């Protein structure tokens with residue numbers, strides 16, 4: 117299916133709403149029936165009909181069809197945030213006594229779920245360096261039910277050989293789930309590589325304007341139906357119609373934004389690589405990246421988000437650099453129109469800062485839609501003040 121068709125047409129039945137080009141926001145909690153028999157059928161299979169908006173809603177459906185097609189998946193569910201999608205996807209695939217193997221340092225709220233919530237129900241997690249396939253095999257136990265991947269990671273961009281991990285999991289009957297937020301389905305399609313569930317936050321690139329949250333879980337009809345009937349309806353964290361509408365709007369420009377961000381990122385990375393205050397740059401599509409070949413093999417692109425390591429032994433210089441930026445904002449998140457930085461030292465006590473630990477000198481940068489030269493000039497003047 118053509119990308120343009122998915123984004124501009126798929127799921128949009130304009131004749132049903134006055135041929136309006138932009139779809140309506142069907143802001144309703146419930147749907148009326150004429151016949152008891154129809155109501156009965158909706159109770160039997162809530163996914164097949166409009167009954168109540170905690171389940172299926174027409175505006176959300178348009179988005180669902182597009183996002184599933186982008187992932188080349190049979191179906192998907194859209195949640196109120198990426199964290200909610202992670203929660204539902206994991207919860208649906210473990211039971212008391214099960215074991216999870218996860219990449220080390222996954223997204224914060226995935227890790228909090230593994231460390232704080234699941235152990236209360238007898239589900240424990242082993243973290244591994246997921247870059248080596250042997251580590252997955254080694255960490256697997258008889259009760260391992262789920263492999264949790266995040267490729268690339270959103271700080272050091274460590275990647276996993278997705279096909280190899282999927283193959284291993286299939287041979288052992290283990291379910292696989294991946295956080296694909298960094299690439300989005302435009303630059304990586306994990307379902308095609310054998311993953312059972314592909315998750316992405318829609319807050320970042322899909323929304324694209326830093327004005328809404330959302331999360332996506334894609335997979336087979338069977339897997340998605342299982343999650344819908346239980347976790348999705350029970351947690352009640354499905355996306356609301358207005359937010360779904362914002363995400364449909366965001367999708368319209370996703371390929372155009374990716375093209376621009378990809379080009380600007382290359383220019384900003386090139387500038388930073390030659391700067392004397394920068395020790396290293398960590399970006400999957402830079403040829404200095406340790407897993408460059410694998411990145412090129414399984415990702416069709418990389419853009420926007422990377423980390424650079426500042427050459428300094430003082431935390432104050434990192435602070436001064438970040439606080440001196442005039443246009444690039446200091447904030448969490450990424451994927452919007454605005455460029456951002458986030459230094460690792462913001463999450464450690466200043467007394468614990470250790471310049472010998474390379475990670476403490478990480479500055480994560482996201483390149484938004486500004487001109488590359490505008491961003492480079494801002495970085496340049498902040499380096500001067502460092």
Ligand SMILES: *Cc1c(COP(=O)(O)O)cnc(C)c1O
Pocket residue numbers: 197198199200223270295297298317318319320329330331449
């Ligand atoms: C932001 C993010 C999430 C969570 O998404 P929210 O929409 O903020 O809940 C998950 N994984 C990664 C890699 C992220 O960057």
